[in-house]
Amino acid sequence: MKHLYAIGTYTTIQPQVPNACGKGISVLEFNSTTGGLTVKTVFKEVADPTYLNWDAVGRKLYTITEDPHSNGRISSFSIDSEMNFIAGKTLEGPGKAGCHLEYYADINRLYAAAYGSGSLTGYLISGGEPEKNVCRSAYSGCGPNTARQEASHAHQVLRSVDKNRLYVCDLGSDTIWMHDLDAEGNAGEPVAALKVPAGYGPRHLAFDPSSPFVYILGELEPRLVTARITGDGSMKILADSATVKELEGNPANPAAIKIHLSGKTIAVSNRFRDTIGIFSIEYNDGEPAPVLKDEFTCRGKTPRDIEFSPDGRWLMIANQDSDNIEVRRFNTETGMPENEWAPGLKLGTPVCITRLEGLG
Incomplete structure (x- = not known):
C-alpha cells in the first residue's frame, strides 16, 4: 500500500540551522511494503514551513512559518489530485518563532504555539480557512538553564484524549500548562497541570490513547517523564527515565516522541547524539514504567521529527542537518526495531513529517 506524506523544512538560514537548504514543502509517496520513498512534488512558494498539520476530512494542509524576529504566518493549502498546491488564506502567526500547530475540526479551531513569545494562539477556521484570532494566552516563568530558560517558551499544544482540554509544553518554565475549552472551543486561562523537575525543559508530549497516562519528553535534559492524568486534568509523575544509554558526552537534546x-x-x-531511543512500556502495579531497550543510529545528523507508518511496520526519521530521511523496519507485534533499512531519500533540512491521510 502507498501513502502520501508532507515534509516541512527550513528554507532560510537561522542560528539553529546555519546550513538550511530546504525547498519548501515536499510531498512524498511512501511504499509500506518496501519502505521506499519517492518525491511527488515540491511546493516552493512558502518560507520555513517548519510544522504542518493535515485535516483529512476537509483535505486542508495548515502550515506555520517560523520566524525568530516576527510573528510569522499561519497558512492553509489545498492539494489536488495532480499534487498541485492551491493557496488559501494566510494570517499573522502566533508569535515569534512559531513552532507547532494543531487543527480540531469538531470545534473549528486551530491552535498554535510560539516558542519565542511563550504564547498560545487560537484561530477560528471557517470553510477550511483561518478567519481570525479568537483567543491568546501568554505564559510566564523561567528555569535554571539561563541560556534557554530565561522566559517561557511554548513548544507544543495538544488536545486531551477526552477533548475537554488543551495542554501546552513550556520548555522555559518546566511547566505543562492546561486550558479548559469552553462550549465554542476557545481556551480558558492557563493552569499549571505539572511542574517537571527543574531544568528538564519539556518539549513534546504524547498521550496514551486508551489510558489516563502521558509521556513527556524533556529537551534540555534527555528525560522521558511518565505521568498520570487525574480527574481535574492535573498530572502526577509516575516514572522518569533517560532517553540515552550514556549520559556523559554531548548533549542529547531530544526532539520528537x-x-x-x-x-x-x-x-x-536524540538530536545531538544522532540516535533514536526505543522504550518498552512496562508496568508496575498497572502503571506504566517505560524502560529504554534500544538506542540506534539515525543514519544521519540531527534527527528532528520521526513518524511511524500507519501499519506500524516502519519508522521514518527526518535528519535535519544531513538532509536525508531514513526508514527502518519495525516489528508490528512487539513494536521493536528489526535489522532492515529501506534506501532512504535525500531532502534538504527536513524537520516535520505529516501523513496526508486520504489523499492520493
Whole structure:
C-alpha cells in the first residue's frame, strides 16, 4: 500500500540551522511494503514551513512559518489530485518563532504555539480557512538553564484524549500548562497541570490513547517523564527515565516522541547524539514504567521529527542537518526495531513529517 506524506523544512538560514537548504514543502509517496520513498512534488512558494498539520476530512494542509524576529504566518493549502498546491488564506502567526500547530475540526479551531513569545494562539477556521484570532494566552516563568530558560517558551499544544482540554509544553518554565475549552472551543486561562523537575525543559508530549497516562519528553535534559492524568486534568509523575544509554558526552537534546501502533513501545529522537531511543512500556502495579531497550543510529545528523507508518511496520526519521530521511523496519507485534533499512531519500533540512491521510 502507498501513502502520501508532507515534509516541512527550513528554507532560510537561522542560528539553529546555519546550513538550511530546504525547498519548501515536499510531498512524498511512501511504499509500506518496501519502505521506499519517492518525491511527488515540491511546493516552493512558502518560507520555513517548519510544522504542518493535515485535516483529512476537509483535505486542508495548515502550515506555520517560523520566524525568530516576527510573528510569522499561519497558512492553509489545498492539494489536488495532480499534487498541485492551491493557496488559501494566510494570517499573522502566533508569535515569534512559531513552532507547532494543531487543527480540531469538531470545534473549528486551530491552535498554535510560539516558542519565542511563550504564547498560545487560537484561530477560528471557517470553510477550511483561518478567519481570525479568537483567543491568546501568554505564559510566564523561567528555569535554571539561563541560556534557554530565561522566559517561557511554548513548544507544543495538544488536545486531551477526552477533548475537554488543551495542554501546552513550556520548555522555559518546566511547566505543562492546561486550558479548559469552553462550549465554542476557545481556551480558558492557563493552569499549571505539572511542574517537571527543574531544568528538564519539556518539549513534546504524547498521550496514551486508551489510558489516563502521558509521556513527556524533556529537551534540555534527555528525560522521558511518565505521568498520570487525574480527574481535574492535573498530572502526577509516575516514572522518569533517560532517553540515552550514556549520559556523559554531548548533549542529547531530544526532539520528537511517538507511540508505536502496538502500544508497547515509544520512540524518541536524540538530536545531538544522532540516535533514536526505543522504550518498552512496562508496568508496575498497572502503571506504566517505560524502560529504554534500544538506542540506534539515525543514519544521519540531527534527527528532528520521526513518524511511524500507519501499519506500524516502519519508522521514518527526518535528519535535519544531513538532509536525508531514513526508514527502518519495525516489528508490528512487539513494536521493536528489526535489522532492515529501506534506501532512504535525500531532502534538504527536513524537520516535520505529516501523513496526508486520504489523499492520493
